[in-house]
Amino acid sequence: MEYGIDISNHNSTINYDEARRFGKIAYIKIGEGHSWIDPDCDKIYNNCKSRGFLIGFYLYCNDNTSPEEQARFFKERLSNYSYDLMPVLDIEVNMTNYNYTDFVNRFVKAMDQETLIYTYRSYYTEKLFFKGQKIWLADYTGNRASLIDNTMIGLQYSDKGLSSKNTDVSEWYEIPYTKAYTESRFDPVKIANDYLNGDSKKIKQVQYILQALGYSFDKIDGICGPKTTKYIGELQKELGLNVDYKFGPHTIEKALALIKENW
Structure with missing residues (x-):
């Protein structure tokens, strides 16, 4: 098992040396939707890269634009960086314009590379219906018996990790290498x-x-x-x-x- 963090502009001032001692995986928020860029992405990336993290990026999606447009934006942003881990679609919003599962399937197809899905437990069990797609779940209940099926490879178990108490921390049962x-x-x-x-x-x-x-x-x-x-x-x-x-x-x-x- 490996451990890691995920970071955005909301917690970009963490102690990166402490984070690296905790684990070697770092997922960085690259943006939202089809146009918003996380203003701290470059700073976070440089801090993580200089400390030898395995780096990946995630996009927080919405239903304001098509999954294809958001995947295109994600790929354009990814082209600015080198990364070791699968890109992640973060899907947590309530959707009125798209079917949840259809949105994910279309997004993954448009990415044209293996893509990991992040969401929280109830969202996965109530809104998403697919098999074979690797997932990373958030569940803060303390229940480690969280492997819904063999496609779950990561569990985000707290949003109050490290000494700063404001960092999302996960345990990984499989490293999602590209x-x-x-x-x-x-x-x-x-x-x-x-x-x-x-x-x-x-x-x-x-x-x-x-x-x-x-x-x-x-x-x-x-x-x-x-x-x-x-x-x-x-x-x-x-x-x-x-x-x-x-x-x-x-x-x-x-x-x-x-x-x-x-x-």
Whole structure:
């Protein structure tokens, strides 16, 4: 089991070092609906990234605009950041313009990537009807027997966590890695070969691996530029390997072993 926090402009002044000691997962509010941007998002992101959190983002939805418009806005905002965890749709509002389940299904389809759903227990049981969709539930009753079915992977059990008493805290039964991040941790020979052949998607995976080992990128872009090349050399030196600035199979195997050892 892992632990984590979720943060927005309402509690952006928390003690981030304390939060990192508590857990390694941080979900950051990116905005609401189809246009509102959380004013503290960048500040929170930088604080979390500098402390080595696994980072994800969530969008608080409404029913003022279509799920497709809100998914488009979410994806546009996500393109400004590198992130390790699945994007999250936060659905808590009473909807009059859309069917609840239909809204979620349309939103997830428009996201075109695996998306986690956050809501509270009664909302899930009374308003949402779907199977197979991974969910993150809020339940502050103290009841840990909360696994409604095997799709619930996270439980937000308090909104008064940490010493500040104003932080949402969760326990995670499965870390909701993005597909790209998950793929970056496996099949080292294939990733290395694709990387050496200039596959931009695999270069992104290499960048995710480097980032997981503490090498900071402003943006995961799939371009093997000077910073990526420099980091590969630094990592090879750290691992005691021949420094050739190429992320070959031996380098990537050693890198993945280091990630496993640290985590």
